[in-house]
Amino acid sequence: MNARETSRWAGWPALTKGHGTGNDFLLLTDADAALALDASAVAAVADRRFGIGADGVVRAVRTAALRAVDPDVDRVLAADASGGTVDGDAEWFMDYRNADGSIAQMCGNGLRVFVRYLLAEGLATLAPGETLRVGTRAGVLGVRLADGDRLTVAMGRFGLPGGAEAVVRGSDAVVEVAGLDGARPGLSVTMPNPHVVIAVATPEELAGADLTRAPRVVPVPDEGTNVEIVQVLGETPAGTAAAEGAVDGSLGDGSPGGEVVGVLRMRVHERGVGETLSCGTGACAAAVAARVWAGLGAPDRWIVHVPGGTLGVAVAADDEVELTGPAELVGTVTLG
Numbered sequence: 001m002n003a004r005e006t007s008r009w010a011g012w013p014a015l016t017k018g019h020g021t022g023n024d025f026l027l028l029t030d031a032d033a034a035l036a037l038d039a040s041a042v043a044a045v046a047d048r049r050f051g052i053g054a055d056g057v058v059r060a061v062r063t064a065a066l067r068a069v070d071p072d073v074d075r076v077l078a079a080d081a082s083g084g085t086v087d088g089d090a091e092w093f094m095d096y097r098n099a100d101g102s103i104a105q106m107c108g109n110g111l112r113v114f115v116r117y118l119l120a121e122g123l124a125t126l127a128p129g130e131t132l133r134v135g136t137r138a139g140v141l142g143v144r145l146a147d148g149d150r151l152t153v154a155m156g157r158f159g160l161p162g163g164a165e166a167v168v169r170g171s172d173a174v175v176e177v178a179g180l181d182g183a184r185p186g187l188s189v190t191m192p193n194p195h196v197v198i199a200v201a202t203p204e205e206l207a208g209a210d211l212t213r214a215p216r217v218v219p220v221p222d223e224g225t226n227v228e229i230v231q232v233l234g235e236t237p238a239g240t241a242a243a244e245g246a247v248d249g250s251l252g253d254g255s256p257g258g259e260v261v262g263v264l265r266m267r268v269h270e271r272g273v274g275e276t277l278s279c280g281t282g283a284c285a286a287a288v289a290a291r292v293w294a295g296l297g298a299p300d301r302w303i304v305h306v307p308g309g310t311l312g313v314a315v316a317a318d319d320e321v322e323l324t325g326p327a328e329l330v331g332t333v334t335l336g
């Protein structure tokens with residue numbers, strides 16, 4: 001950053017770098033909502049060459065303070081559009097921005113890292129068995145401790161905007177990806193941010209997709225979309241060596257005996273970012289799509305391998321989704 005750019009950071013606090021399965025974020029505390037987070041400043045700090053570099057920027061702001069300056073907050077907190085939100089208010093709001101400065105409804109990996117950050121900064125506490133409520137643009141969501149260094153996020157309900165017809169066909173869009181032959185059928189899933197999921201058959205195809213360019217999705221989504229490329233690997237009994245090894249222990253809350261777990265690999269091109277090593281909402285969307293494609297009797301729990309690690313996804317009968325994965329803080333950076 002040069003001297004001119006330094007002035008851009010006037011008033012910015014120190015940033016903490018964190019990641020969840022390689023999806024990396026710069027986190028900052030602006031408890032009183034005093035900071036103007038304009039898109040160009042976010043894009044500049046997230047730039048990997050000329051800034052610090054990250055897939056997203058996450059501001060921790062007190063919900064009460066945000067209310068005073070942003071009348072939209074109550075609408076997004078009350079809007080139970082995705083279902084699954086927890087009752088009551090949240091002391092802290094996760095203000096998430098993509099690397100290009102755009103605002104997204106939710107970030108699953110970001111929310112786990114956000115909670116890890118709140119705990120490390122002494123801004124919140126979370127004991128085993130407790131749920132920490134966090135304000136997001138997808139409503140108030142609950143986060144709890146899982147095993148090891150992992151956290152579980154109750155993500156709310158998935159949506160299938162293509163409706164019953166899309167479920168029957170397994171698709172409601174067509175996606176062209178550089179490096180993959182032909183246009184592929186894709187299934188739109190909201191979590192509640194937009195995703196379109198396509199399937200490939202082999203590891204070679206998965207590796208061959210060129211995600212340096214944004215996939216072309218038809219019909220063109222009004223607000224853009226994240227695109228997941230999925231190779232379904234199969235199913236394995238929960239608790240077997242294959243399932244245990246795949247998730248470093250368990251899917252988060254333990255899997256009852258006799259249950260079958262689905263396993264898939266995924267790569268993602270994120271709206272507002274580009275290819276990332278992981279996407280939490282994308283992993284949920286991928287599991288939902290794989291479940292639709294598998295039909296009746298499909299597993300409710302999925303192990304999702306992404307380039308940056310492994311996530312666990314659980315889908316309940318009422319379409320509520322839970323995401324489990326690690327969240328790590330790396331260090332602190334002072335701007336200017």
Ligand SMILES: N[C@@H](CCC[C@H](N)C(=O)O)C(=O)O
Nearest residue numbers: 104107108109193279280281
């Ligand atoms: N990486 C995030 C998703 C971030 C938002 C996304 N790029 C969008 O614009 O919808 C995750 O872990 O969910």
